[in-house]
Amino acid sequence: MSALLDGVCAALMLAGAFFTLAGTVGVLRFPDVYCRLHALTKVDNLGLGLVVLGLALQSGSWATALELLLVWFFVLISSAFTCQLVARAALRRGAAPWTGRRPP
Amino acid sequence: MTMALFDACLALCLPLLAWMVLRTESLSQAVVLFVALGLLAALGWARLDAPDISLVEAAVGTGLTGALLMHTLSWTDERPPDIVARARRRPGSLLALAALTGVLGWAVLALPPDDPGLTREVDARLARSGVEHPVTAVLLNFRGYDTLLEIAVLLVAALGARAVNPRTERPSPEPARDPLTGELFRMMVPALLLVAGYLVWVGEHGPGGAFQAGAILAGGGVVALLTLQMGAPRLSSWRVRVVLLTGPLLFIAVAVAPLFSGRDLLEYRRDLAGTLIFVVELALTATIALVLLMFFPGVRPARVSGGKAP
Numbered sequence: 001m002s003a004l005l006d007g008v009c010a011a012l013m014l015a016g017a018f019f020t021l022a023g024t025v026g027v028l029r030f031p032d033v034y035c036r037l038h039a040l041t042k043v044d045n046l047g048l049g050l051v052v053l054g055l056a057l058q059s060g061s062w063a064t065a066l067e068l069l070l071v072w073f074f075v076l077i078s079s080a081f082t083c084q085l086v087a088r089a090a091l092r093r094g095a096a097p098w099t100g101r102r103p104p
Numbered sequence: 105m106t107m108a109l110f111d112a113c114l115a116l117c118l119p120l121l122a123w124m125v126l127r128t129e130s131l132s133q134a135v136v137l138f139v140a141l142g143l144l145a146a147l148g149w150a151r152l153d154a155p156d157i158s159l160v161e162a163a164v165g166t167g168l169t170g171a172l173l174m175h176t177l178s179w180t181d182e183r184p185p186d187i188v189a190r191a192r193r194r195p196g197s198l199l200a201l202a203a204l205t206g207v208l209g210w211a212v213l214a215l216p217p218d219d220p221g222l223t224r225e226v227d228a229r230l231a232r233s234g235v236e237h238p239v240t241a242v243l244l245n246f247r248g249y250d251t252l253l254e255i256a257v258l259l260v261a262a263l264g265a266r267a268v269n270p271r272t273e274r275p276s277p278e279p280a281r282d283p284l285t286g287e288l289f290r291m292m293v294p295a296l297l298l299v300a301g302y303l304v305w306v307g308e309h310g311p312g313g314a315f316q317a318g319a320i321l322a323g324g325g326v327v328a329l330l331t332l333q334m335g336a337p338r339l340s341s342w343r344v345r346v347v348l349l350t351g352p353l354l355f356i357a358v359a360v361a362p363l364f365s366g367r368d369l370l371e372y373r374r375d376l377a378g379t380l381i382f383v384v385e386l387a388l389t390a391t392i393a394l395v396l397l398m399f400f401p402g403v404r405p406a407r408v409s410g411g412k413a414p
Contacts (some may be wrong), residue, residue, distance in 0.1 A: 081285075088284075
């Protein structure tokens with residue numbers, strides 16, 4: 001049973017690491033600020049969530065699992081808000097969204 | 105093995121980031137890099153088993169200072185400074201830097217290896233301090249005198265900050281541009297208060313205490329200043345004065361009280377020590393939060409052009 005649990009945890013954390021890496025690649029490679037924000041907030045939140053889930057299963061105590069989930073919850077809230085705020089600030093400053101015609 | 109790799113990464117990244125902060129072309133990039141550097145420094149302190157310093161670094165050195173820098177950035181013209189002129193070889197400063205590095209390195213290497221310092225003395229007398237965390241015991245009992253003077257220094261710093269910052273209580277009449285930030289603030293307030301209260305309480309037996317809690321409250325205050333169109337605290341309002349003086353005066357009272365019963369300054373009665381320290385920490389939290397908040401100017405100063413106020 002514990003071996004199965006370890007396997008599930010490892011799979012979750014590896015998936016989380018993969019998504020986080022994908023988000024970072026997106027930030028570095030995407031053409032404009034809106035696409036980058038999209039990659040960063042969505043994908044990184046998913047990656048962090050998967051890592052937190054794996055760690056929570058591994059922790060073996062409800063209190064620790066709850067704390068980890070709270071951490072994820074706060075990151076979700078703050079990243080959703082900051083994403084909106086940064087995007088608005090960029091729009092106010094006149095950062096043009098990428099239309100696909102310009103070379104990135 | 106994994107930890108050694110992690111430590112090596114930290115040790116490599118810290119100087120690299122510091123160098124990048126100094127060498128970036130744009131000011132906003134420098135600020136962001138500075139915040140990243142602060143977070144990594146907090147990680148470094150945590151790895152060196154100094155959780156208290158790590159907490160302060162994250163809350164004050166990174167959070168509040170980063171907010172102050174960002175705020176300052178919004179007043180300045182983002183003109184890239186002349187990097188080439190700055191990077192001109194200045195042999196004097198290079199020599200001074202090398203000398204300082206040498207002296208610091210020599211000082212660190214001259215320390216006796218594995219010297220516990222005063223850890224043993226503190227641990228031996230921990231039971232008499234009224235708290236269970238050695239750092240709190242040293243700060244508020246064994247060396248309470250230093251903390252008392254530190255609070256006085258903080259008050260002076262607040263006076264200086266107020267002298268420099270523009271004096272306005274009324275916020276600018278412009279309406280709040282973003283409903284989002286106010287909403288975020290409203291969601292975060294309960295959590296902020298909870299975390300600050302928890303940090304004060306946990307200081308009795310773990311890393312935490314008045315400084316960290318005050319910094320977190322001040323962070324919430326900064327968000328309030330920026331979003332809720334709240335006026336910056338003014339020294340002329342009696343409420344601000346009361347809060348500013350609560351911590352120091354209470355601390356002084358607690359410090360002087362033993363003198364009347366024939367004991368020394370700050371020599372608490374052992375059965376009351378824990379309670380006294382907790383009360384003092386609570387009062388200090390409010391004072392520290394307000395002092396840190398007073399560093400934060402509420403409005404933009406009038407743009408000074410050519411050395412003359414317009």
